[in-house]
Amino acid sequence: MxxxxxxxxxxxxxxxxxxxxxxxxxxxxxxxxxxxxxxxxxxxxxxxxxxxxxxxxxxxxxxxxxxxxxxxxxxxxxxxxxxxxxxxxxxxxxxxxxxxxxxxxxxPTRILNIHPSLLPAFPGLDAQTQAFEYGVKIAGCTVHFVDEHLDHGVMILQRAIPVLDTDDAHSLAERILAEEHQAYSEAIARVASGQYEIDGRRYMKRV
Known part of the structure; x- marks a missing residue:
């Protein structure tokens, strides 16, 4: 058994x-x-x-x-x-x-973070407001390994959404958060599988 x-x-x-x-x-x-x-x-x-x-x-x-x-x-x-x-x-x-x-x-490569922007754009605090005020047309979130630098480690996955004409900074943040709730679990599942390798700054799934 x-x-x-x-x-x-x-x-x-x-x-x-x-x-x-x-x-x-x-x-x-x-x-x-x-x-x-x-x-x-x-x-x-x-x-x-x-x-x-x-x-x-x-x-x-x-x-x-x-x-x-x-x-x-x-x-x-x-x-x-x-x-x-x-x-x-x-x-x-x-x-x-x-x-x-x-x-x-x-x-090492065993700490994950999620950031509410499509890194490397808009690191740090209030990323959603930064993106909205910059006028981007696409926003989203990034799950990445953590290294010694802020919002810098190897990216595991990103999810993108359009910025709507009807959005404000709050509504954009809420829609990004909905993507975060899916993305984080997906990234954890990828790491848990062990079916990946890191080449420089690239995370790659093993076939």
Whole structure:
């Protein structure tokens, strides 16, 4: 009798409402994202709404408050918790802190982030507003591996949407978020499959 395949264990880092985290959790529970499980949900904000949501889902949670602490010291606590929970892949889901080099080196090509623009355009904060005010006709989101530079790592996938004449910055952000909820789980599934290779800055699926 064959044993069940080992599930990829996710460590989810977040700071706010965590809508991307909830989309991922729902896809795992529904079976749309198989062979993946959430090992731990971590927040740097004690009263982050997503932590309360994770507890309602009976997921393991932990808070390491970052305010007033050196980044490297805080990140060491985060890393220790991830290791204690045997995390394979780290997912940033609205985690509003830059990671220290020590953290990134601990999980090489094992940290994912989603950004609400078609990188390399509009990195940093308020990307949707940046895109809208620039007047682009196509917007979207990017899931990428995290490296030492802001919104810079190898891109796994992108999803694009047209910018409508009826859009404002808020409506554009909401439509991009709907794409994010699909894109993140798709990217996790791709990484979980192991059927890919990285050549320079190119992520390529193995045939």
């Amino acid at each position: 064959e044993s069940a395949p080992k599930k990829l264990r996710l460590g989810v880092l977040l700071s706010g409402r965590g809508s991307n985290f909830l989309a991922i959790a729902n896809n795992i529970r529904s079976g749309a994202l198989p062979n993946v499980e959430i090992a731990i949900v971590l927040s740097n904000i004690a009263d982050a709404p997503a932590i309360a949501a994770a507890r309602q889902l009976n997921l393991p949670t932990k808070v390491h408050v970052s305010k007033g602490r050196p980044r490297a010291e805080h990140d060491r606590d985060m890393l220790a918790t991830l290791r204690e929970n045997n995390v394979d892949l780290v997912i940033l889901a609205g985690y509003m802190r830059l990671l220290s080099p020590e953290f990134i080196h601990a999980f």
